[in-house]
Amino acid sequence: MPLRWYKDVSNSRHAAHLSHDEPPAAPHARTQAPYLSIRHPMDKPYSPSSERNRTPILTVLQQHLTRRLNLLEIGSGTGQHAVYFAAAMPHLRWQTSDVAQNLPGIQQWLDEAALSNTPAPLALDVSLPLAAEVLQTRYDAVYTANTLHIMSWEEVQHLFAALPMLLTENALLIIYGPFNYKGKFTSESNAQFDASLRSTQPHRGIRDFEAVEALALTAGLRLLEDVSMPANNRCLIWRKMSVGEALGARVVRPDAEPPGATAA
Ligand SMILES: C[S@@+](CC[C@H](N)C(=O)[O-])C[C@H]1O[C@@H](n2cnc3c(N)ncnc32)[C@H](O)[C@@H]1O
Numbered sequence: 001m002p003l004r005w006y007k008d009v010s011n012s013r014h015a016a017h018l019s020h021d022e023p024p025a026a027p028h029a030r031t032q033a034p035y036l037s038i039r040h041p042m043d044k045p046y047s048p049s050s051e052r053n054r055t056p057i058l059t060v061l062q063q064h065l066t067r068r069l070n071l072l073e074i075g076s077g078t079g080q081h082a083v084y085f086a087a088a089m090p091h092l093r094w095q096t097s098d099v100a101q102n103l104p105g106i107q108q109w110l111d112e113a114a115l116s117n118t119p120a121p122l123a124l125d126v127s128l129p130l131a132a133e134v135l136q137t138r139y140d141a142v143y144t145a146n147t148l149h150i151m152s153w154e155e156v157q158h159l160f161a162a163l164p165m166l167l168t169e170n171a172l173l174i175i176y177g178p179f180n181y182k183g184k185f186t187s188e189s190n191a192q193f194d195a196s197l198r199s200t201q202p203h204r205g206i207r208d209f210e211a212v213e214a215l216a217l218t219a220g221l222r223l224l225e226d227v228s229m230p231a232n233n234r235c236l237i238w239r240k241m242s243v244g245e246a247l248g249a250r251v252v253r254p255d256a257e258p259p260g261a262t263a264a
Contacts, residue, residue, distance in 0.1 A: 019047075019049040019050075019053070019145075019146035019177070020049075020178055020189065020190065020193040020231060020232070020233075021049035021052050021053045021146075021230075021231050021233065043108075044078070044105060044108040044109055044112070045077075045078040045079075045102075045105035045108075046078060046080070047077060047078045047080060049146075050077065050078060050080040050081055051080065053145075053176070053229070053230070053231070053233070054080070054081055054084045054085070056229055056230055057081070057085075057145065057176055057229070057235065058084065058085055058088055060174075060227050060229075060235045060237075061085060061089070061143070061174065062088070062089065064141075064172055064174065064224075064237055065089055065092055065141060065172070066091075068092055068140045068141040068172065069091065069092060069093060069140060070092070070093045070095070070137065070138075070139050070140050070141070071092055071093065071094050071095065071139060071140070071141040071142070071143055072095045072097060072137075072139040072141070072142045072143070072166060073094065073095065073096050073097060073142075073143045073144065074097055074098075074124060074126065074142060074143075074144040074147065074159065075097075075098055075144050075145070075146075075147035075150070075151075076096035076097060076098045076102070076106050076121060077098065077102065077106075077145075077146075078102075078105055078106065078109060079096055079105065079106030079107075079108070079109035079110060079121070080109060081145060082094050082096045082106065082109065082110070082118060083109050083110065083112075083113035083115065083118065085143075086113075086115050086117050086118045087113065087115055090115075090116075090117055091117075092117060092141075093117050093118075093119065094115075094117055094118050095118075095119055095121075095122060095137070095139070096110070096118065096121040096122070097121055097122040097123070097124035097134070098121065098123075098124065099123070099124075099125045100123040100125070102121075103121045103123060106121040107120065107121060122134055126151065126155050126156075126158045126159040126162060127151075127152075127154070127155050127158055130162055130165060130166075134166075135165060135166075138166065138167065138168045138171075139166055139167060139168065139171060140167075140168050140170070140171045140172070141171055141172045141173075141174065142163065142166060142167060142171065142172070142173050142174070143174045143175075143176075144159075144174075144175055144176075145175075145176040145177060146176065146177045147159075147175075147177065148175065148177055148207045148212065149177060149178060149194075149197060149204055149205055149206050149207060150197075150204055151204075152203035152204070153203070153207070156207065156212070156215070157215060160212075160215035160216060160218070160219045161219070163219045163221070163240075164219055164220060167240045168240070169240055169241075169242055170239060170240055170242075171239070171240040172224075172237060172238065172239055172240075173216070173221055173236075173237070173238040173239075173240070174235065174236070174237050174238075175212075175235070175236045176229065176233060176234070176235050176236075177233055177234065178190050178193065178194075178206045178232060178233050178234070179206065179207060179208070179209040179212070179234050179236070180206050180207065180208045180209065181208075181209050181210070182208075182210065183208060185206070186232050187232040189231075189232060190206060190232050193206070194206045209226075209234075209236075212236070216238050217249065220240055220241050220243075220246040221238035221239065221240055221241065222238060222239050222241050222245065222249060223236065223237070223238050224237045224238060224239050225237040
């Protein structure tokens with residue numbers, strides 16, 4: 001079976017499957033391993049990191065998605081997360097999406113799993129206007145993993161700008177991946193990962209939680225939870241506010257407690 005560096009085969013900025021979930025088996029492996037994506041024995045695209053992080057991610061998803069029915073995944077990559085999560089949550093329609101060139105690989109995973117709750121993947125590139133096919137459904141959950149550090153910051157902004165067109169009121173947005181806080185890396189391995197990303201693709205890099213949170217607020221989302229995940233990753237969960245809530249969230253009320261104030 002052919003092995004390949006998935007990032008480099010198509011020589012496209014979109015083809016990368018870069019996460020920093022790989023365990024550093026050797027001192028140099030931290031920077032090398034995340035770039036490797038190989039072919040699955042069934043000749044499907046295969047991401048080893050997806051296998052490693054799927055169980056802790058599923059634990060978080062199951063806490064939030066029990067009453068959700070219609071989820072859109074952005075940047076589904078190989079499609080491995082989709083088939084694993086959709087099999088574990090059969091009540092949920094799991095709609096995969098990615099840039100067009102990744103759809104055949106995702107379809108291979110969907111075909112093999114043959115689940116009833118995984119429709120054909122949609123072409124969705126956040127840097128482009130949303131296609132009618134994407135806009136015809138509103139979702140009560142959107143999930144994306146290991147994408148914000150791969151997209152340019154402009155693309156991240158486009159992603160959040162599109163959310164109001166995709167989400168129902170009270171919908172959840174769930175984002176998994178590495179984040180910086182107050183401009184600082186949360187670990188040395190994250191700092192190295194960021195440097196390795198930027199060395200080849202300067203528009204990539206670990207995003208600041210505060211900047212992403214500002215985009216979320218503008219999109220009418222309220223942060224529900226920020227969960228610590230293995231390998232210095234986070235799982236961030238927001239809920240789409242009603243119009244009234246969103247207005248209130250932006251207004252500084254005169255009786256509001258100053259930041260850091262504690263109840264007596
Ligand atoms: C590191 S991979 C993560 C794949 C998968 N979510 C996972 O966790 O294994 C990053 C994904 O983001 C997608 N991506 C990058 N730029 C994108 C864009 N502008 N619009 C939509 N997806 C994009 C890539 O095609 C790729 O599938």
